[in-house]
Amino acid sequence: MDQTDLRDILERYQQGTCTAEEKRLVENWYQALGNERELQLTPEEQETVRLNLWNRIAEQTIATEEDNPEDRSWLAAPAARWAAAAVLALGLGLGAQQFWPAAKPKVAGPTTAAVQWVVYPNTGQQVVGITLPDSSRVQLSPGSQLKYPRTFGAKQRPVYLVGKAFFKVQRDTTRPFQVYTAQMLTTVLGTSFTVQAYQGQKKAVVEVKTGRVRVSPRVVANASVSKALPAAIVVLPNQQAVYSPERQQLQRELVAQPVQLKSQSFVFDDRPVPEVLTALEQAYGVHIVFDSKALANCTVTLALRNKSLYGKLDVLCKTLGATYEEVNAQILFHGPGCQGS
Structure with a gap:
């Protein structure tokens, strides 16, 4: 349930077309927050209130699950989130005031404005490019939504994503x-x-192209929590983190098609196999585990240009009668070895 769905339920409520259950929940929420008086807010201020409320509800949901994973509170229920839509979009009741920055006396010189968020949903069919306040670039895929502050703070640069996006971070x-x-x-x-x-x-996936990232799992509302969350992992180029919330399993894997990171000709004329494997390892940044002593007397003459990493390994294995497998983002190369001259 995203913010677009929340706006839809409120709009149906205002038009009198929502279900009886939705109507009851919306009105109960509004009553619970108090509606003794309305706040006179500009459209920009109402948007800030709505986003702050949305963030608070999301934080409360996560905190509740972390404190008591077995208790699926009302915050995790879709119907209750629909009810929260009234608060998020109306921005009227007395309860909204607690999420609005208190008025400060005007003083001479620059003032610090309340944090304002930009919500960008990509409802089209093409990838959309977005430039963030720090000049970082985002390629937002169709059917995805990105939320980010108009100005990043002094200590961190948070963004919120639903869907898929490629980030190039300054x-x-x-x-x-x-x-x-x-x-x-x-x-x-x-x-x-x-x-x-x-x-x-x-499953959620983080795929690294350059640099390194740290991936930490989060509690998911509809997940069956049976054990402690897995520890965070660091992911390098040509690797990806794959997280299954239901199984609470976080794994490091190689991407489907590792890209070449360093220049290499991949033409070998009667060269030792360990040298070939080392060249592949350095070019793709992928650790290849092999028995250097067993392969020391094995030499090959190969031209491996215009082939993927796995294509190169396939040719090498066919030549030697060897095999390979991927384990924890590493390649384990199994060769029979060669007799010395």
């Missing part, structure tokens, strides 16, 4: 860049990576 060691999804928190200083975390998707 390096700033003093302000970590943080991508929040319902399932994961991805923290970086400066790098490029893709996050995919659509609503209803069983």
Whole structure:
């Protein structure tokens, strides 16, 4: 349930077309917050109130699950989130006042404005480019939504994602860049990576292109919590973090098609196999585990240009009668060895 759905339920309530259950929940929420008087807010102020309320509800949901994972409180129920739509969009009741910054006396010189958020939903069919306040770039995929502050703070750079986006982050060691999804928190200083975390998707994925990122799992409202959350992991280029909230399993894997990170000709003329494997390892940044002593007397003459990493390994294995497998983002190369001359 995203903010567009929340606006829809409120609009139906205002038009008198919502269900009896939705109407009851909306009115109960409004009564609970108090409606003794209305706040006279500008459209911009109402948007700030709505976003602040949305953030508070999301934080309360996560906090409740972390404190008592077995208790699926009313905040985790879709119907209750529909009820919260009334508060998020109306921005009228007395309860909204607690989320609005208290008025400060005017003083001479510059003043600090309340944090304002930009919500960008990509409802089209093409990827949309977005430039963030720190000049970081985002490629937002169709059916995705990004929320970010108009101005980043002094200590961190948080953004909120539903769906899929590619990030190219400006390096700033003093302000970590943080991508929040319902399932994961991805923290970086400066790098490029893709996050995919659509609503209803069983697994969330963070794929690193350059640099390194730290991926931490988060509690998910509809997950069956049976054990402690897995520890955070660091993900390097050509690796991806895959997190299953239901199974509470966070794994580091190689991406489907590792890209070449360093220049290499991949033409070998009667060269030792360990040299070939080392060249592949350095070019792709992928650790390859092999028995250097067993393969010391094995030499090959190969031209491996215009092939993927796995294509190169396939040719090498066919030549030697060897095999390989991927384990924890590493390649384990199994070769029979060669007799010495």
